[in-house]
Amino acid sequence: DAKTTQPTSMDCAEGRAANLPCNHSTISGNEYVYWYRQIHSQGPQYIIHGLKNNETNEMASLIITEDRKSSTLILPHATLRDTAVYYCIVRVAGAGNKLTFGGGTRVLVKP
Amino acid sequence: GAGVSQSPSNKVTEKGKDVELRCDPISGHTALYWYRQSLGQGLEFLIYFQGNSAPDKSGLPSDRFSAERTGGSVSTLTIQRTQQEDSAVYLCASSFDASNRYTEAFFGQGTRLTVV
Numbered sequence: 588d589a590k591t592t593q594p595t596s597m598d599c600a601e602g603r604a605a606n607l608p609c610n611h612s613t614i615s616g617n618e619y620v621y622w623y624r625q626i627h628s629q630g631p632q633y634i635i636h637g638l639k640n641n642e643t644n645e646m647a648s649l650i651i652t653e654d655r656k657s658s659t660l661i662l663p664h665a666t667l668r669d670t671a672v673y674y675c676i677v678r679v680a681g682a683g684n685k686l687t688f689g690g691g692t693r694v695l696v697k698p
Numbered sequence: 699g700a701g702v703s704q705s706p707s708n709k710v711t712e713k714g715k716d717v718e719l720r721c722d723p724i725s726g727h728t729a730l731y732w733y734r735q736s737l738g739q740g741l742e743f744l745i746y747f748q749g750n751s752a753p754d755k756s757g758l759p760s761d762r763f764s765a766e767r768t769g770g771s772v773s774t775l776t777i778q779r780t781q782q783e784d785s786a787v788y789l790c791a792s793s794f795d796a797s798n799r800y801t802e803a804f805f806g807q808g809t810r811l812t813v814v
Contacts, residue, residue: 630702630789630805631741685731685754686803688741 591675596693599669605662607692609675612656617679620651621686622660624671631674631688634660665696702806704790710812711780719775719809723792730773731793731803732765733757736786744788747773748795780813787811 592610599605611620621636635642635649637658642649648661662669674691703722711717723730732744743757747767758764762780767773777784787808794801 625741628807630791630807631803632805633802685743685746686741687743688733690740 591677591689593673593675593689593692595690596695598695598697599662599665601667601696601698602664605665605669605694605696607660607662607673607675607694608657609660610657611675611677614655614677618677619680620649620655620658621676621678622647622649622673623676623686623688624669624673625691626668626671634673665694667696667698670694670696702790702792702804704788704806704809706809707807708810708812710814713782713813714779716776716778717780717811719777719788719811721773721775721790721792721806723771723773723790724804725771726794727792727804728770728795729793729801729803730767731791732773732775733789733791734786735789735808741789744775777811780811782813785811785813 619636619638622634623631624634625631634646635644637649637651639651639655651658672691672693674688676686702724705720709717728749730747733741735741745752745758745765746754749770750767762778765775787810789805789808791803791805793803
């Protein structure tokens, strides 16, 4: 699976958009970009995933660059409950769906 | 049940004892995963089940660790002769058939294991 690079931490103001970057310059053509988050003392929670088109769901939007070497997760209106560690993961679909979690970005939403 | 259930939620054991951790996946989910998360560390993959078989055991750290799944449902992770470095939160996740496409993995709340 391709390696991902994320900032260690970032702060965000409540009510503002949070833009979380992820670099995956070695991504291959059949690898998807997945985002999970882990709120303190809970198990990870799926957010969104995409291959090459931008994706949006009720939680977030995922913007993938045209060369697919980087992506951005957007939380449109951050709330205090969005404080968590956000993981960007790159892997092929299927084949057991084993997820390899890196260090993630620790996001602190401040009032 | 409504989600992935793990038991116990907390377990304190003495070094050298054996422990069993249980995972009840979401009904109908054929894929089941075990991970562990040591204090302040990221999540480490342990083993993956598809049905009752385990095609990927690559993350089990030593032969003291084993896991089984029966009836395509409940799974048990067993740690024999526990060591202090086994202290961690053990997380279980399940998903629909993961053989040829991505399906969202749902995680339980984990079992916090402390070896004293």
